[in-house]
Ligand SMILES: NC(=O)C1=CN([C@@H]2O[C@H](COP(=O)(O)OP(=O)(O)OC[C@H]3O[C@@H](n4cnc5c(N)ncnc54)[C@H](OP(=O)(O)O)[C@@H]3O)[C@@H](O)[C@H]2O)C=CC1
């Protein structure tokens with residue numbers, strides 16, 4: 001059995017219920033296979049085995065009181081996966097589906113993503129099974145305060161710096177940071193995605209979405225194509241989806257879908273800047289459902305369907321796809337239908353939105369496929385820039401941060417291409433991203449000895 005297969009077999013045995021983590025581990029570790037023969041020192045130091053086990057996993061209770069006075073108890077998690085190249089860094093997810101396997105998959109992916117940015121950040125993730133949907137602002141505030149009441153002792157500007165993810169946006173970061181400040185009494189860079197008034201960075205809200213469009217643009221460039229005039233499907237309607245659509249519009253593309261957990265709207269005339277402004281107000285302030293877009297702009301709404309279901313069932317034609325919602329949203333049958341309906345470029349705003357079978361289909365059919373850890377790294381990259389600005393106690397302009405973001409996305413694209421070629425899988429961004437992200441972390445781990 002190869003070293004990699006041996007590690008995977010052990011994970012399968014030890015972490016058997018953690019389906020999403022095992023999926024992520026399989027995807028990453030199998031694509032590291034070509035590094036094994038070139039790096040016997042990694043094998044001897046058991047780097048492949050060590051990198052797949054978190055440094056620590058913190059599980060805690062989060063008791064809080066709802067608006068009716070009843071005590072509620074949620075689970076809180078912070079998985080500090082690997083800090084070889086910098087402080088632990090990665091978002092917090094508040095969603096009822098959250099469990100240890102999901103947070104572990106996200107934390108594991110974050111190691112390689114953060115390494116690809118070239119900024120000094122280790123990998124972590126956290127969150128809770130708390131569902132902010134349908135909760136009052138007061139309930140969300142009390143939950144965030146209860147969550148921080150435990151989390152504060154595990155984080156710090158040089159230790160671990162969380163940020164947002166699904167269900168954690170500007171409102172939640174404000175409550176979390178406000179409570180940290182209150183109990184620790186230090187205005188420290190312990191969270192990113194902060195408001196501009198209290199240490200946030202311009203372009204952080206936009207960064208993940210913009211970055212995934214910049215990454216798509218780089219991939220298209222390898223075939224002498226560009227974003228302009230392309231029709232695009234985008235899933236989700238949260239932070240990542242909103243700014244993906246904004247950048248697509250700015251670059252002259254036609255985004256035609258958005259979704260949430262209740263269904264998908266299809267606007268074949270194109271989502272415009274004005275319609276997007278409606279979506280931002282609907283989702284970020286009124287906290288409404290995407291079906292309201294369909295009623296407002298008189299377009300079809302497909303209840304309980306994702307954009308990928310609609311492409312499959314209605315033969316909707318698209319050139320580009322930006323899955324920006326959640327893991328495993330694109331399955332093999334979706335991938336087949338997407339290719340059949342003209343989709344030739346997929347840039348993942350979400351983390352692991354494509355199942356392993358569906359990835360194989362994209363690769364077989366020569367689709368330009370940008371995996372999340374490369375394509376959505378813009379968000380954490382600008383979080384890294386937020387930390388740099390906090391450390392220098394100054395703020396950069398919008399233009400400066402955007403220029404840096406574009407440079408980082410270009411550089412990630414180039415590193416993926418170079419690593420894929422050096423390790424015998426030219427043009428395969430999955431192999432390229434995993435190997436390029438891995439090598440830096442592995443070399444740092446090797447330098448530290450067995451710790
Ligand atoms: N925010 C960031 O900077 C980064 C985010 N990501 C990834 O991008 C993705 C989206 O995150 P973000 O935009 O921040 O999150 P948000 O909470 O802002 O938006 C999530 C969107 O996805 C929908 N969604 C979530 N889960 C499901 C589900 N199980 N089924 C159907 N729809 C669902 C939500 O619908 P509803 O409101 O109905 O639940 C919502 O429209 C995630 O995979 C995240 O890990 C990656 C890198 C950075």
Ligand SMILES: O=C(O)CCC(=O)C(=O)O
Pocket residue numbers: 089090091092113161162163164165192351376377379380381383
């Ligand atoms: O900005 C960050 O620190 C993390 C963003 C994130 O959660 C992600 O990249 O998946």
